[in-house]
Amino acid sequence: MITAQSLDADERALADVIATACSERPVGAPFDLAAWQVLARLGVFSLGSDGPSPARGLVAVFEALGEMAHAGPLVETVIAMAVLEVGPERAAIERGETFACVGAAPFWPFATKAQRCFAIAGEAIHPAHLTGAAVPVTTLAGDPWLRSAADLEAPLANGGRALALGRVAAAAALVGAGRVLIERAAERARTRQQFGRPIGVHQSVSHPLADCTIRLSASEGLLRTAAFELDAQSEDDGARTGMAFASARTSALMAAYQAHQTFGALGITLEGPLFAISRRVRQWASLPIGLPLLEARR
Amino acid sequence: MRSLFDAEERAFQDEVREFLEDWQDLDAYLSHGDRWERVAALFRAIGARGWLSMSWPKAAGGLGRGPTFEYILWDEVAYARAARNPISSIVARTLVRAGSDAQHEAWLPPIRSGEATFALAYSEPEAGSDLASLRTRAERRGDIYTVDGEKCWQSYAGHVDHLWLLARTGEPGSRGAGLSLFIVDTGTPGLTISPLPTLEGDALYECRFEAVEVPADRRVGPEDGAWGLMADALSDERHIQFPAGRLKRDLVEVGDWLAASPRANDAIVQHEFERLQVGVLEAEVLALKVVELAQQGRDAAIAAAANKVFHTERCQEIARAAFEWGGPESLVAGSRIQLLWLQSLWETIGGGTSEVMRGLVARHALQLP
Numbered sequence: 001m002i003t004a005q006s007l008d009a010d011e012r013a014l015a016d017v018i019a020t021a022c023s024e025r026p027v028g029a030p031f032d033l034a035a036w037q038v039l040a041r042l043g044v045f046s047l048g049s050d051g052p053s054p055a056r057g058l059v060a061v062f063e064a065l066g067e068m069a070h071a072g073p074l075v076e077t078v079i080a081m082a083v084l085e086v087g088p089e090r091a092a093i094e095r096g097e098t099f100a101c102v103g104a105a106p107f108w109p110f111a112t113k114a115q116r117c118f119a120i121a122g123e124a125i126h127p128a129h130l131t132g133a134a135v136p137v138t139t140l141a142g143d144p145w146l147r148s149a150a151d152l153e154a155p156l157a158n159g160g161r162a163l164a165l166g167r168v169a170a171a172a173a174l175v176g177a178g179r180v181l182i183e184r185a186a187e188r189a190r191t192r193q194q195f196g197r198p199i200g201v202h203q204s205v206s207h208p209l210a211d212c213t214i215r216l217s218a219s220e221g222l223l224r225t226a227a228f229e230l231d232a233q234s235e236d237d238g239a240r241t242g243m244a245f246a247s248a249r250t251s252a253l254m255a256a257y258q259a260h261q262t263f264g265a266l267g268i269t270l271e272g273p274l275f276a277i278s279r280r281v282r283q284w285a286s287l288p289i290g291l292p293l294l295e296a297r298r
Numbered sequence: 299m300r301s302l303f304d305a306e307e308r309a310f311q312d313e314v315r316e317f318l319e320d321w322q323d324l325d326a327y328l329s330h331g332d333r334w335e336r337v338a339a340l341f342r343a344i345g346a347r348g349w350l351s352m353s354w355p356k357a358a359g360g361l362g363r364g365p366t367f368e369y370i371l372w373d374e375v376a377y378a379r380a381a382r383n384p385i386s387s388i389v390a391r392t393l394v395r396a397g398s399d400a401q402h403e404a405w406l407p408p409i410r411s412g413e414a415t416f417a418l419a420y421s422e423p424e425a426g427s428d429l430a431s432l433r434t435r436a437e438r439r440g441d442i443y444t445v446d447g448e449k450c451w452q453s454y455a456g457h458v459d460h461l462w463l464l465a466r467t468g469e470p471g472s473r474g475a476g477l478s479l480f481i482v483d484t485g486t487p488g489l490t491i492s493p494l495p496t497l498e499g500d501a502l503y504e505c506r507f508e509a510v511e512v513p514a515d516r517r518v519g520p521e522d523g524a525w526g527l528m529a530d531a532l533s534d535e536r537h538i539q540f541p542a543g544r545l546k547r548d549l550v551e552v553g554d555w556l557a558a559s560p561r562a563n564d565a566i567v568q569h570e571f572e573r574l575q576v577g578v579l580e581a582e583v584l585a586l587k588v589v590e591l592a593q594q595g596r597d598a599a600i601a602a603a604a605n606k607v608f609h610t611e612r613c614q615e616i617a618r619a620a621f622e623w624g625g626p627e628s629l630v631a632g633s634r635i636q637l638l639w640l641q642s643l644w645e646t647i648g649g650g651t652s653e654v655m656r657g658l659v660a661r662h663a664l665q666l667p
C-alpha cells in the first residue's frame with residue numbers, strides 16, 4: 001500500500017524550509033509585503049504548477065503556513081497561478097510583486113492591490129471586471145477586500161483543476177492551524193491549575209481535545225490522500241479534494257471552538273494566544289470553494 | 299481508496315470480492331443471531347484458501363503476507379456484511395509468539411482451517427474496562443488448573459468450541475502481573491454458559507466456572523505472563539479490527555433507501571447525507587492510517603484508539619440519521635433501519651469503550667494528565 005498519509009522526506013524538508021524562513025514572524029501576524037515576498041522567493045506560489053507532485057507539495061507547505069496562520073491571499077494565489085497563462089503577468093505574481101484577486105461576488109480580496117480578478121462561481125472560474133462603485137471593507141482577519149459588482153467573462157477551461165488545488169491548499173492550511181490550536185489548548189490543560197490540579201485531569205476538558213485530535217488526524221489523512229490522487233489523476237480526485245476541504249474546515253472550526261473553551265477568559269482576549277489563529281481559520285473555512293453534492297462511492 | 303493499493307493488492311481485492319459473492323449479507327450488521335452456522339462455514343471457506351493464516355510467518359504455516367492484505371480481506375468481508383474477523387486470530391498470534399511446539403502442532407492447523415472457533419473470556423461483572431482487576435482464579439495442582447469464577451459479556455461464547463480464558467494465577471492484588479491465558483473447551487464439566495439476549499436479537503454470554511479442570515498444557519505462555527502477550531497480540535491485530543467496509547455498506551444502503559423515499563429531495567437531508575459521506579471517508583483514512591503504521595512496523599496503539607472512536611461514532615451517526623429520516627417506518631419491528639440503529643448502540647462499548655479510547659488519545663497524543 002502506498003503510504004500516502006505520511007509526508008516523505010522531501011515533503012518534510014519543504015515544510016521545514018517554510019517554517020524556518022517564517023520563524024521570526026509572530027503566529028497570526030497581519031499581512032506585510034516583505035513576508036509575502038519571502039514566500040515568493042521560496043517558490044510557494046509556483047508550487048501548484050511545478051514538479052511531478054504539485055498537490056503534495058502544496059500540502060507540505062500549506063500545513064506549515066497554516067501552523068503560522070500566515071496572512072495574505074495564499075489560497076487565492078494558488079488558484080490564480082493555476083488559471084493564468086505563462087507570461088509577464090503570471091511571473092510578477094510568482095515573484096510576489098503583484099497580486100491576483102480571486103473572489104466571489106460581491107467580495108474581492110486584496111482587489112486594490114491586484115491587477116487581475118477572477119470570480120469563482122460554483123465549479124467554474126471566470127475572468128472578472130469590477131463595475132460600479134467599489135467599497136473597501138476589512139475582514140475578520142484584517143484583510144483588505146472590496147465590495148463591488150462585477151462582469152464575468154466566459155469560464156476558463158482549467159478552472160476545475162485550479163479549484164481542486166485551491167481546496168488542497170485551504171484544507172492543508174486549516175489542518176495546520178487546527179493542530180496549533182489544539183497543541184496550545186493541550187498545553188493550557190496541562191499547566192492551568194484549578195482546585196489544586198491541572199484542568200486536563202477532567203475528562204470534560206481532555207476528551208473534547210482528544211476528539212479534536214482524532215478529527216484533525218482524519219482530515220490530515222484525507223487531505224494527503226486526496227493530494228496524492230490529484231497528482232496521480234485518479235478517477236475520484238475532484239470529489240476527494242472537495243471532501244478533504246469539507247473535512248478540514250469542520251475539524252479546524254471544532255478545534256478553534258474547543259481551544260477557546262479550554263483557555264477560558266484568556267481565550268477571548270484580543271491579545272490572547274488564540275484569536276490570531278482562530279480568526280484566520282474562520283476566514284479560510286469561509287473560502288467560496290466548497291463542496292458540490294456528492295454521490296456515494298465505494 | 300483502491301488507488302492506494304498496488305497491483306498485487308488490487309488483484310487480491312478482486313479475488314476476495316469474487317469469493318464473497320456467495321456470502322453476501324450473511325450476518326446483518328455484523329450481529330450473528332441465529333446465523334452462526336453460516337458464519338462458521340464462511341470461516342472454514344476462508345481458511346481453506348489459507349486466508350486465516352495470511353499474516354502468520356511461513357514457518358508457522360502462514361502465507362507471510364503483509365498487513366494490507368489482511369486489511370483488504372476483512373474490509374471486504376465487512377462490506378459484504380458477512381462477518382467480523384474471528385477471535386481465533388488473536389489466539390493464533392499468541393500461540394505463534396509464545397506457544398510450545400506441541401501447542402503449535404495441536405492448535406495452529408485447526409485455527410488455520412477455520413475448524414477451531416474461540417470466544418474471548420476476559421471481562422467480568424466487576425472487571426470491564428479495568429481488566430487487571432479480574433478475579434476468576436486458576437489454581438494449579440500438579441498438571442491441572444482448577445478454575446473458579448464468573449465471566450460476563452462474552453460475544454460468541456454460546457456458539458464456539460473453545461474459550462480464550464484470562465484468569466488470575468498470581469496473588470489477589472497482583473493486577474496485570476498475575477494473569478495467565480488458557481484454552482478451555484466450552485463443553486468442560488463445571489463450565490456453564492448462559493445467554494444474555496441483546497437488543498438487536500443477538501446475545502452476549504456469561505460463563506460461570508465452578509471447579510473447572512483445565513490441563514496445564516492448555517496454558518499458553520508463562521504463568522502470570524499474560525499481560526504482555528495480550529498487548530502483543532492486540533498490537534498485531536489492530537489493523538483489522540475496524541475496517542471501513544462496514545460503514546461504507548451502511549452508507550450505501552441508507553443512500554439507496556433514502557433515494558426511494560419522499561425525503562430524497564429535502565435540502566437538509568441532502569446536506570446531512572453529504573456530511574455522513576465525508577465522515578465515512580474520514581473513517582476510512584483513519585483505518586488505513588493504522589494499516590500504514592503496521593506496514594511500517596510502527597506502534598499503532600493510539601491511531602487504533604482514534605480509529606475505534608471515530609469509526610464507531612460514525613456508525614451510530616449513520617444509524618441515527620437513517621432512523622430520523624425513516625419517521626414512523628423506522629419503528630416497525632424488524633425493519634432494517636431499526637436493526638441498524640439497535641446494533642450500532644453496541645459499537646461504542648464492545649472492544650473498548652469510547653471513554654477509554656479517548657483517554658488513551660488524550661494521555662498519549664496530547665500528554666494530558
